[in-house]
Amino acid sequence: MKKQNICNVILLVLLAAVVAFFSLSYIFVPENSFSEDENRVLQTAPRFTFEKLLDGTYTRQLHDYFSDQINLRTKMVELKAFFELMLGKNENNGILLGKDGYLIETYPYTEKNYSYLNNNIKKIDKLAQIFEENGISAIRSVIPRKLDILSDKFPPYYSAERNANAWEYVDDSYIDLKSALTSAQKQNGAFYKTDHHWTAEGAYAAYRVLGAELGYSPLPLSDFALYTLSDAFLGTTYSTSGFFFADAEEIKSPSIDPERYTTTIVDIDYTFIGVIDESYLSKKDKYSAFLSGNNGHVIIKDTQNTDKETLIIIKDSYSHSLAPFLLEHYNIELIDPRYYIGSIEEYVLESEAKNVLFLIGLDTLASANLSIR
Numbered sequence: 001m002k003k004q005n006i007c008n009v010i011l012l013v014l015l016a017a018v019v020a021f022f023s024l025s026y027i028f029v030p031e032n033s034f035s036e037d038e039n040r041v042l043q044t045a046p047r048f049t050f051e052k053l054l055d056g057t058y059t060r061q062l063h064d065y066f067s068d069q070i071n072l073r074t075k076m077v078e079l080k081a082f083f084e085l086m087l088g089k090n091e092n093n094g095i096l097l098g099k100d101g102y103l104i105e106t107y108p109y110t111e112k113n114y115s116y117l118n119n120n121i122k123k124i125d126k127l128a129q130i131f132e133e134n135g136i137s138a139i140r141s142v143i144p145r146k147l148d149i150l151s152d153k154f155p156p157y158y159s160a161e162r163n164a165n166a167w168e169y170v171d172d173s174y175i176d177l178k179s180a181l182t183s184a185q186k187q188n189g190a191f192y193k194t195d196h197h198w199t200a201e202g203a204y205a206a207y208r209v210l211g212a213e214l215g216y217s218p219l220p221l222s223d224f225a226l227y228t229l230s231d232a233f234l235g236t237t238y239s240t241s242g243f244f245f246a247d248a249e250e251i252k253s254p255s256i257d258p259e260r261y262t263t264t265i266v267d268i269d270y271t272f273i274g275v276i277d278e279s280y281l282s283k284k285d286k287y288s289a290f291l292s293g294n295n296g297h298v299i300i301k302d303t304q305n306t307d308k309e310t311l312i313i314i315k316d317s318y319s320h321s322l323a324p325f326l327l328e329h330y331n332i333e334l335i336d337p338r339y340y341i342g343s344i345e346e347y348v349l350e351s352e353a354k355n356v357l358f359l360i361g362l363d364t365l366a367s368a369n370l371s372i373r
Contacts, residue, residue: 194237265292
């Protein structure tokens with residue numbers, strides 16, 4: 001047999017082995033319903049129906065299934081990121097490798113994203129108006145993205161104007177947090193390098209701005225005595241990027257008396273002391289130590305001061321690390337429209353709360369049709 005033919009046969013066998021390995025992995029390797037690395041639900045094997053086939057849902061779910069359940073997925077993301085860097089690109093999977101180790105989400109908004117954003121803002125405005133008409137103060141704010149704050153961390157070729165027109169949907173009646181977060185970023189860093197959330201310093205900057213609208217006098221940062229929950233934090237932006245050479249960082253929380261507060265996850269009727277669920281500190285998703293992660297309805301009560309007013313926050317996960325600051329002034333209820341099943345309007349109107357804060361990230365508003373009703 002000629003040498004060239006032998007090489008062709010070897011190459012064909014290797015290719016067949018690779019295809020067989022990944023194909024058989026879908027059969028013999030158990031499905032994962034959740035990715036701890038990416039902190040998201042994974043697509044499992046979709047159920048076939050003719051209706052789903054005709055409207056395209058089945059094929060989309062099948063595509064996501066093969067993508068999410070492929071064996072060695074994390075290693076493949078890492079390998080792709082390596083080749084992107086070798087090609088002179090500073091971006092992989094929609095994550096920009098910025099200066100000083102900052103990983104910045106740069107996902108371009110589609111027409112669908114703008115539609116979600118427009119509809120969600122309208123729903124917030126309508127619900128806020130209903131609350132105001134019923135004597136309930138309704139404060140609204142949209143949390144900026146790292147993309148909006150960290151322009152000094154971009155490579156020279158990258159435009160800070162990408163997706164900037166998304167803010168045209170947010171009018172002047174919303175509290176502007178961009179200036180405060182930009183200032184905090186220059187001083188101590190307002191966002192984590194490896195995650196999309198704001199740091200304790202970033203949350204404190206928002207706490208100060210919100211005080212003027214909610215009517216409380218913000219305490220100085222020194223009164224909260226930030227302490228380190230973990231120095232091995234690597235967030236979801238890190239996992240998505242494939243830039244696995246990034247350094248771990250600290251995740252901090254304000255020091256509050258843990259015996260003074262109780263946190264109740266209403267969804268599962270689970271109550272724990274304090275606001276930090278320490279079980280998450282030994283996991284990849286360390287940010288979920290704040291209030292035990294994402295849940296539809298959470299209630300935090302001060303067991304010593306029963307006269308505190310209640311503040312209801314319509315929120316996403318940014319508010320989890322903000323809550324310890326606000327507890328100095330309120331008992332807090334947090335409702336996440338991504339997971340809450342009931343009617344937010346009915347719940348708030350039937351409650352005794354006189355203050356409602358809408359505080360949701362721009363990316364969250366642009367990512368889904370939220371149940372804000």
